[in-house]
Amino acid sequence: MAAKTFFNKIGSLIFTREIFQDKKSLKTLYRYFLTGILIRLVFLPFFFQRDLLSTYQRAAETISTGNLGYDNLQFISNMIHSVYLFIMRSIFPAINELFSTLLVKDTWISWLSFNSAYNVFTTLTLFKLLYLIFDIVCMFLILRLSFDNKPEKKLQVFKFWIFNPIIIFVLYIFARHDIIAVFVTLIALLLAKKDRKYWAIIILGLAVALRFFPILILPVLVLYLVRSKKDYIILSLAGVSGIAALEILFRFCFGTGVIFPLLNAQHFEYLLTPRLDLVAGSHGSIFIFIAVYIVIILSFLHIKKKSFDILLNYCAIIYLAYLGICFFHPQYMIWVVPFLIIIFVRRKSLLYYHWVQFALLMVLLIYWGDLVTKYVFAPIDHKYFVYLTGIIPIIERFYDSAAFVNIFRSIFTGISLWMIYLIYKDTKILQMNELEIKEIEKS
Amino acid sequence: MKRISSVLKIVIFSIFIFLIMLPAWGCRGIFYIPGASYGYYVWEEDSRIFVEWSIDQKESKFDGSISTDGKITDHELTGWEEEIDVIKVEEDRIVFSATLNDNDYSDGFNFDVEGHTYLEFDLKINDGYDLNRVNVGEFLENPESNVFKIEKDYFSQLGMKHWYQRHPFSEFFYKLSSNKYFTFLYLFILGIIIIEILRVTVLAGKRRKIIWLAASYLALILIEICVYFILRFLVK
Numbered sequence: 274m275a276a277k278t279f280f281n282k283i284g285s286l287i288f289t290r291e292i293f294q295d296k297k298s299l300k301t302l303y304r305y306f307l308t309g310i311l312i313r314l315v316f317l318p319f320f321f322q323r324d325l326l327s328t329y330q331r332a333a334e335t336i337s338t339g340n341l342g343y344d345n346l347q348f349i350s351n352m353i354h355s356v357y358l359f360i361m362r363s364i365f366p367a368i369n370e371l372f373s374t375l376l377v378k379d380t381w382i383s384w385l386s387f388n389s390a391y392n393v394f395t396t397l398t399l400f401k402l403l404y405l406i407f408d409i410v411c412m413f414l415i416l417r418l419s420f421d422n423k424p425e426k427k428l429q430v431f432k433f434w435i436f437n438p439i440i441i442f443v444l445y446i447f448a449r450h451d452i453i454a455v456f457v458t459l460i461a462l463l464l465a466k467k468d469r470k471y472w473a474i475i476i477l478g479l480a481v482a483l484r485f486f487p488i489l490i491l492p493v494l495v496l497y498l499v500r501s502k503k504d505y506i507i508l509s510l511a512g513v514s515g516i517a518a519l520e521i522l523f524r525f526c527f528g529t530g531v532i533f534p535l536l537n538a539q540h541f542e543y544l545l546t547p548r549l550d551l552v553a554g555s556h557g558s559i560f561i562f563i564a565v566y567i568v569i570i571l572s573f574l575h576i577k578k579k580s581f582d583i584l585l586n587y588c589a590i591i592y593l594a595y596l597g598i599c600f601f602h603p604q605y606m607i608w609v610v611p612f613l614i615i616i617f618v619r620r621k622s623l624l625y626y627h628w629v630q631f632a633l634l635m636v637l638l639i640y641w642g643d644l645v646t647k648y649v650f651a652p653i654d655h656k657y658f659v660y661l662t663g664i665i666p667i668i669e670r671f672y673d674s675a676a677f678v679n680i681f682r683s684i685f686t687g688i689s690l691w692m693i694y695l696i697y698k699d700t701k702i703l704q705m706n707e708l709e710i711k712e713i714e715k716s
Numbered sequence: 717m718k719r720i721s722s723v724l725k726i727v728i729f730s731i732f733i734f735l736i737m738l739p740a741w742g743c744r745g746i747f748y749i750p751g752a753s754y755g756y757y758v759w760e761e762d763s764r765i766f767v768e769w770s771i772d773q774k775e776s777k778f779d780g781s782i783s784t785d786g787k788i789t790d791h792e793l794t795g796w797e798e799e800i801d802v803i804k805v806e807e808d809r810i811v812f813s814a815t816l817n818d819n820d821y822s823d824g825f826n827f828d829v830e831g832h833t834y835l836e837f838d839l840k841i842n843d844g845y846d847l848n849r850v851n852v853g854e855f856l857e858n859p860e861s862n863v864f865k866i867e868k869d870y871f872s873q874l875g876m877k878h879w880y881q882r883h884p885f886s887e888f889f890y891k892l893s894s895n896k897y898f899t900f901l902y903l904f905i906l907g908i909i910i911i912e913i914l915r916v917t918v919l920a921g922k923r924r925k926i927i928w929l930a931a932s933y934l935a936l937i938l939i940e941i942c943v944y945f946i947l948r949f950l951v952k
Contacts, residue, residue, distance in 0.1 A: 304916050311909045318902065367898075391891055395898040653891075654884030656858075660848050666752035666772035670821075 289416050291424040298424040302431055306412075309435030310540075313408070316445035317401050318394035318651050323380070325448040326387055327427050329400055332358045333375035342527035348519055349483045350450055357403050362614035367395040388655035397448075397652060404444045407452040411611070413460045418466065418581055426618050431626065433614035438631040439606050446649060453617045454484035459611060462495070462588075470498040474508045478515030485540040486608045488512075489566075489595065490588045493573050497584045521696070543600045562598045569594060576700075578707040586700045587613045590693050596630075597689030603634055603645065620699050626692050633688070636681040639665055640676060748851075750822035755849030756839050759826075760871035765835065768824025771816040778823070780839040786832025794824040839861045859899035880950045893947040900940055904929060907936040 284293040285434035292298045335341060341352070362368045371390055377383035387393060412434045420426035434440065443449055457480035464473035477494060480487035495508045519531045535541065544562050551557035573579070573587045589612035596606060617624040638645045643663045650658045668674040748757050751766070754772045758765070769778045791805050801814035801823060814823045829835070839850050845862040852859060852866065855872040867873075880889060891898045911932045919928050 304913065307909050307916070311906065311913070314902075314906055314909070318898075336938060366847045367895075391894040392898070394891060394902075395895055398898070398902070479932045548903060650884075654887035656848065657884040657887065660755075662749060662772070666754075667749055670749060670751035 278577065287413055289424075289427060291422055292416070292427055297427055299426055302530050304379075305432050305435050307593070308410075310409075312436070313405060313445050316441065317405070318365075318398045319652055320398055321448040321652065322446075322649055323384060323644055325397075325400060326375075326382070326384060328354055328450060329358060330375050330383065333372060336362075337376055340530070342523060347483075348523070348531070349405060349479070350453055353453060354403070354450070362397050366400055367392040368399060371396050378562070384651075385655060388620060388651045393652045399618045401448055402444060404448070404450060405451050407456045408440065408444055411452060411456050411459055414456070414463065415611055415614070417463055418459070418611070419587065420618065429618045430614055433617050434610070437610055437614065438628065439610050439634075442634075443604045443607045443633070447603055447645070449607075451484060451486075451625070452489060454480050455607060455611060457483055458487045458490075458693050462585075463554060465494055465498055465584070468498075470500070470504070470508065471511060473498060474511040474627050475514060478512050480515070480516035485535065486592075486605065488516075493584060493587045493591065496570070496574055497579050511681050533696045544595075546600055547598050562595065565594050567600060576649045576704060577712060578704065579608070580707050583700055583703050583707075585615055589616060589707050590696055591657065591695050593689045593696070597686045597693070602641075603638065606630070606634060616696055616699060618679075623692055623695055624690050626688050626695075629688055630685060630692075633681050633685040637678060637685065639668070639678045641694075728937070736814045743933075748822075755841070755851055758837065758839075758850070758852045760853075761826075764826050764828055766824065766826040767837075767839075768822060769814070769816070769841075770822040773818050773821070775815065775817040775843050776935070777813070777815050778840070780837070781809060781811045782838075783809040783836045784829055784832045785834060786829045789830055790826045791825055791827040794826070795820065795822055796825070797823070832866050833868055836863065836865045883910040886951075889947060896944070896947075899947070903940060903943060904936065907939065911936065 281293070287293075288299060288302060292302055292414065328350075331351050333349075335351060336359050342348070358368070368541055370392060371387065374383055374386045374390065377386065385398075390396070392708055412431060415434050416427050416431055420429075420430065452493035457476060461473050461480055465475060474491075477487055477491060481491065487526040491509075491512045495505065495512060499505055516532060516535075522530050529577065540634060545560050554700040569587065569590055570648040573711055574582075576583060587610055592609035592612065595601065596609060613623065613627055615628070642665055643651055643659075646665075647658045647661055647663050666675050668677050748768075748770055750770045752772050753770045754776075755765065755776075756769045756778070758767050760766070767782065767783075785808065786808065787807055787832060791810065793803065796803070796814070797820060802810040803810065803814075803825060805827075810825070810827065812825070816823060825855070837850075838844075841849055847858050847860070847862070850859055851857070853871055857874065879885060911929070914932060915925070915929060919925055922928055
């Protein structure tokens, strides 16, 4: 009996109480889970983008030199990768055999020797296994974000995550580590949902220290959580505490900072690049994203009854605005997914637009050339794919490749802006529902 | 709507399979895109030897020679610019030098040769050797030495190579076979997941579920054994 109760508790903890108590929903969830895992495993050993190797090269360098401050811009994620690599290296000979390749400074030589290694598939599987673990945790965390007491809708959320093309592409084909910061951000949002305001902001601060992007939703989270005027100051300070702690740690331990290199990094630069010059040749410009961002924040500020679903909608709006206006790398698209999949349940049309976004992203890959197109397949046969005629020369043969990609980029922006409008409309409905509930409660 | 969706899925799947199998089939003659493909392409068609080269819009110089122990009886030029491109045809030797630029994407020549046992190629790009850019035959084999010889029946032998002996399949199967533990474990995990999916879907309503499950696992083990022998056969 005690064992049964224990397993029931564990089951409810993993699958949520609503789904665990409904046998049919639990079975459907299991089916989705297995199919999703199967798709992920199919891609796991065979593809990667060069940045995965760089990530593990930094980790190998950290292990080999013992220099913990080797990567000041991604300190925490480098630490996670270093610990993981250290453990994997001591368990699996395949990783140990390729460790010297990871330490090669010349990026081309290391890339070629990595791809030509006979055990490249094993190594890639183990490298990406870390992301699979975070992905699995995220898919169960996301169940808790919305639709309480509605197991069917929770199931839909799960389905949209597990079969999401962006998640599968970014984590298992492109192989980027953004999922770790997404995981921390989801925890922060769950804490916010449970009204643990200080913890929510502190954890989001940690997510900011992991990756730059959660900082974009920090203002809306603060606005959602504030209950008094002093909360504005306390929560804002707590939000930047993660990055501030890193700055202090690095100043003391390694003599270098984090904040200014981050501000000079391309992530921040991308926010400022789209600009409107007020007078030709003068310094007067408007940074378009910042102006749009302020409008979004003000719009959220003026909502009287801010529900958690409205907060999630605004997070989606912010990331869609970023993707629509600014230059981005393919992996940045993962940041909008946790918020969009919840909205898909209410507005199915957005799901179709999301798939179009993904299709367009495949065209946008041309921006980055061979590195993110044919070289992704290099583990299968690097010689074949390196010398295979790439998509860019073929396009260039008939039309300017930059113009070609920019046409699709413009369509992508148009679709993203339209999605923002649809989410805004959805928010209005949510607001009305909130007001109705309030009225009922009053009466 | 459902029917359209199924048809669409079948079409996408067929295109996907076609794209995967394209390198395996190979095509008669040779396929390259002037202005996009970069390098030399050498092949045989109706007993004539074709030598062509192409650039991906970067100006490049292509020069070299082809010599034989037979007799070159006839030659024909393709896309030749008399002002900048030079070719000298002797009885047993062809020497050429040509430059391609953004107005001229490809050049080449073809010739008949009689009574020969071999052809010797010395092909340079920008005064150097780049063997990965020299593609011989319809399956784009790369030579192993800077100056390389091919026997008379080389092209017909090349045509007899099986799909699994060609890139990228040869390398792919080599990696799978030289990493057997990974391959078998990987396939086994995939198999278990597929059986589990079948168990909760197709087999859910069956009466003798346990027998079906046992049969599925037995099939999986048999597949693993087959894979072992197939890989041994593919990678000799």
